Amino acid sequence: MSQEKSRQDYWKRNLRLVTLCLSIWFVVSYLFGIVLVDQLNAISIGGYELGFWFAQQGSMYIFVVLIFFYAWRMNKLDREFDVHED
């Protein structure tokens, strides 16, 4: 595999991972926290209405997890394609 092609593959895999993470980012904040908030508020977890929980708590926890997940997967990808720093 030429270096050129390998770099293109690396970039495609990266874009796929970014798309996956940003889809989750969009769903938990914009869909669950804003657009579908009334529907989700019909469900309660503890004393939180679910939509309200996503808007004021849940989305932020998921944002944190998303960044660490992305960093972990990218470190693996960097090694797989041998483009990591020493």
Added chain:
Amino acid sequence: MDLKTLTFIVVGATFALYIGIAFWARASSTGEFYVAGKGVHPVLNGMATAADWMSAASFISMAGLIAFLGYDASVYLMGWTGGYVLLALLLAPYLRKFGKFTVPEFIGDRFYSKGARLVAVICLIVASITYVIGQMKGVGVAFGRFLEVPFEIGVLVGMAIVFIYAVMGGMKGITYTQIAQYCVLIFAYTVPAIFIALNLTGNPIPQIGLGSTMSDGSGVHMLDKLDQIVTDLGFAAYTAQKGTTLNIFLLTLSLMIGTAGLPHVIVRFFTVPKVSDARISAGWALVFIAILYTTAPAVGAMARLNLMNTIQTGEVGSVDGNLAYADRPEWFKNWETTGLLQFEDKNGDGRIQYYNDKDEAFAAKAAGFGWQGNEMVKVDRDIMVLANPEIAKLPNWVIALVAAGGLAAALSTAAGLLLAISSAVSHDLIKGMIVPGITEKKELLASRLSMAGAIAVAGYLGMNPPGFAAQVVALAFGLAASSIFPALMMGIFNKKMNREGAIVGMLVGLLSTLIYIFWFKGWFFVPGTEMAANTPDNWFMGISPESFGAVGAMLNFIAAIIVSKVTAAPPEHIQHLVEDIRVPKGSAAAVDH
């Protein structure tokens, strides 16, 4: 020991710490001055980023906003944290790989154009100056309220402290002081929150307490109780959505892409040793930010409940259901003297009625109780955090700590902004455009002088705030979202994006956003020059000026892509540059440029 002496000691001790750090972390090269020599550990950089990011507004005002807006304040919570996901996934690692010193420098090199660099410098300076005025004001206000020092003296003391560590240490000094400031501010924020959560719900973790039942044995959930209390007095339900879905959606998006496009935040990710560190460091930054941002909803809701319960002591409408003015607690009197709480006995019954007299149905009902209008004529939102320790009857050292925390939040953000401004002046304007052949030693001197100049300007504007200072959210985030973020993102993800496309895009985004803001807030915020009243009926599709940054960004993307399609592709070496920043390997070489 009385409160004032204790506050002087606590604040004095934190200031001594910051100055001590400044002596230890002096900058000896431009690399250290601009980006701390790119040697900051990713976790520590995350902490510094959190302090840099969380301003006087986050520390003092946000919980108050949440207390009075309820669900609708979620835009700030999601908007100011979700931007870090964009930063970590779309910008930070690539800009770190690029390996230079400033954001305008990347835009200038990537789009092979001094014009593009200049547009970026202007956006950066306008956004950062607007933002820093608020911090300087915050320092003055904090001094005034806690130490009874005149406002101007407070601003001057703040300027002197920032001067010492920012001029001497540059980014290096600022980074290590920000780490200390983060520790002070997060401790000062969470300690009162833990006590209040424990007091109201019996659960010491505010994030869980907010979803728990009341500790009064009623078995009612805290949020349900709050909803019931506020609706009983004619206010909108706390957890209900009040704004339109479209506007809330766009405001959240504008704040997110604005956050990711703010240069003083981006530049923090230039300070870590490696590309992989830039990714993980954004994660740590968000962890440290989220500790405060997930606590704030609990502080806001609990403070609102405490306030309502203090005033409405019994059943709504019963004769003795309202607090007698003569029996008001000590903290109420303290905050009355500052003018942040104001009571007016409209029906002359000697009791306090606090309700929503704008709600017609409830106002009519209230008239039946003999109430003649809301008597809490002023309840400043900032009180929610500042008076919290007193309301929860916490010891004096906690109150002193809140003062030190507010100052830490304001000073750390001010320093980060001042560094962004001074490096734009010394590195982008002086070295990049005016005197390209400047030696490193002279550039370091120029950067120190620009820092001193930026502090003087910020201090002056803090003492004499222009009318637009209050518009910081609309302006700073609007500019960053509509011009800087799209240019950076296309510079990385669209190899064919060229100079013409980027410049047209930035100008379209910038001008459309500015004109929309000015249309409703007055040209250059001069009162009386607005073209239409700033009300939801006049807004285009119900989009508020604060929310327009996201629309400006869309226009920027569209204009840039169209123009780049009909003009010549960027030169070969630029396309190689883009390919190069997309892979982490080889960033070590970029360090010594």
